[in-house]
Amino acid sequence: MTVTGPVEVVGTGLLGTSIALACRAAGLEVLLSDVSDEHLRTASGLGAGRPRRPDDRPALVVVAVPPDRLGEAVVDALGRSDAVVTDVGSVKSRPLAEVLDRVGPELAARYVGSHPMAGSERSGPLAASAALFDGRPWAVVPHPGSLPAAVETVRGLALLCGAVVVELGPDEHDRAVARTSHLPHLAAVLVAGRLRGAPPGDLALSGQGVRDVTRVAASDPRMWEQIVAANSGAVLEVLGEVREQLDVLLDAVRTGERDRLRELLAHGVEGTRAIPGKHGGPALPVASVFVAVPDTPGELARLFADAGAAEVNIEDVRIDHDPGRPVGLVELVVAEAREPHLRDSLESRGWVTHR
Helix, strand or coil, X not given: CCCCCCEEEXXXXXXXXXXXXXXXXXXXXXXXXXXXXXXXXXXXXXXXXXXXXXXCCXXXXXXXXXXXXXXXXXXXXXXHCCCEEEECCCCXXXXXXXXXXXXXXXXXXXXXXXXXXXXXXXXXXXXXXXXXXXXXXXXXXCCCCCCHHHHHHHHHHHHXXXXXXXXXXXXXXXXXXXXXXXXXXXXXXXXHHCCCCCXXXXXXXXXXXXXXXXXXXXXXXXXXXXHHHHCHHXXXXXXXXXXXXXXXXXXXXXXXXXXXXHHHHHHHHHHHHHCCCHHHCXXXXXXEEEEEEECCCCHHHHHHHHHHHCCCCEEEEEEEECCCCCEEEEEEEEEHHHHHHHHHHHHHCCCEEEC
16 A cells, blocks of 8 residues: 655654655655754754644644653554654554553544664764665564554555565564564673673773674663663563573583584574575675775775676675785675686785685
């Protein structure tokens, strides 16, 4: 179903403003509201829409507020309009329970939860982009009383924003994000926390591995406090699983039992292979070509141009800066079968590569 305007976006942070920008790019009228006048002015200035007026009649309301305010904001939107209402919160069961408890089934029929799996450690409207959701999963989470037309409208919003729709039930969604989003964030937080107060000599050895593992730990602690609290049951379940594995790991390291240690490490490899690859398909075998790149203007562009001339598709790129030399180490991730060709091609053009 095609989304028709006006679309109201309640909350002009990263997600709300990004949705508003995508809707504006599609030619829809967008109405904005936010408890923060500063965020509202910024989002409006970015071209995300205009402030909502009391006489506006939106066809769709998108609630993009922090988890602690989610249920209340959905109830408010249902009560003051006859629009379809969705939200983009990270947790679905608790807000739904609040909505069902506070409004009757007739109003709740216009509510369909949703959750785009996109974001950043940055926050606020200035971090927003109309392309934030391109190719990313977007969970559409109806409840048993949701109107089919309302479900189709929310599906249409996700598709308009360039996302890939995945339909789940509320409890199913919350278990899934506990495992694939909330647990990884908490694991990153614990690892990053071990860096606080570390001797400078230790931190000087920081490589790309620790940066990869800890990157998401830089996200807003206030927001994540609310997310974890709202999904505490599912999060506790996966944390319990990790605690059991951590006990096994501790015992294996303590006793020097290499077989058990190897088994745990192998489980990690299997887990990385279980993550879907591009376009939702199975992950394909990949290999990395590491290239030393001088830290001067134009060198990175030259590397990409030479990789393109080799006619090898780059699956992923990572950059690690060498603190001791004026060079960076660029990791080009390619299909495993194409790695030797790319390496030979780059070396023939004067690049220094590493295994």
